[in-house]
Amino acid sequence: MPRNPSDKRERLTAAAIRLARTQGLDATTIAAIAAEAGVPSGSVYYYFKTKDDVAAGVAQGIADALAAQAAEHDAIGDAKAALTAFLESYLEESTTIVEFGTVLSTAARAGYSGPHEATLEWLAERFSDIGFAEAAASARAQHLLAGVEGGSAVASALGDATPLQREVAQLTRWVANASA
Incomplete structure (x- = not known):
């Protein structure tokens, strides 16, 4: 049977x-x-005609993966638990992050901010669910993403997951204590 x-x-x-x-x-x-991917080179050109198409595909693929991950976190049902699951996902990827950086840093290197914007929007919605006003929820979302991405960048630069682990632990406590 042929593949889809x-x-x-x-x-x-x-x-x-x-x-x-x-x-x-x-x-x-x-x-x-x-x-x-295990396909003939000619097949790639059907989907990605140029390097820009590859970059756009990478960014869209990252955005899609992050949206699926957000849906999994949302299924938890509690905003703080969803935020904690988001943070823990960085720990689950820590080996890859130390070696290669995060998927968001990959999107940024490809020249796309869409995945960052979508992640910030999702984070802000979770902080809104906790009860924060729009501006405060947005500020908290930026703080959380900057913290975990910064911890990831330092971990990658040092080749050691410890800075990421410490930042996730700190942000997890911060989320647990968050109240509007």
């Missing part, structure tokens, strides 16, 4: 994200994406 064409696009996008994350977008070639 959207499956091929998903496999190519996942391969492009892995490669962009591990070797950088500039070094991510069509041939490398094809090899990583």
Whole structure:
């Protein structure tokens, strides 16, 4: 039975994200994406005609993955628990983050801020659910994302997950004590 064409696009996008994350977008070639996805090189051109298409695909794939992760966190039902699950997801990825950075940093290197904006919006909505006014919820969202992404950047630069672990622990306490 032939595979669904959207499956091929998903496999190519996942391969492009892995490669962009591990070797950088500039070094991510069509041939490398094809090899990583296990498809002929010509198939890649059907979905990604240019390097800009690859970058857009990486950014959209990251945005889609983050949206799916947000939906999982929302299924928890409690805003503080969802925020804590968001923070814990960084710890679950700490080995990859130390070596290659975060998916958001990958999107930023590809020149896309959309995933950051969507993540900030989701975080602000959770702080609003706790009871914070719009401006305060937005400020808290920025603080949380800057803290965890900063901890990730330091962990990656030092090749040691400890700064990320400490920042997640601090932010988790901060979320637990949050009240409007």
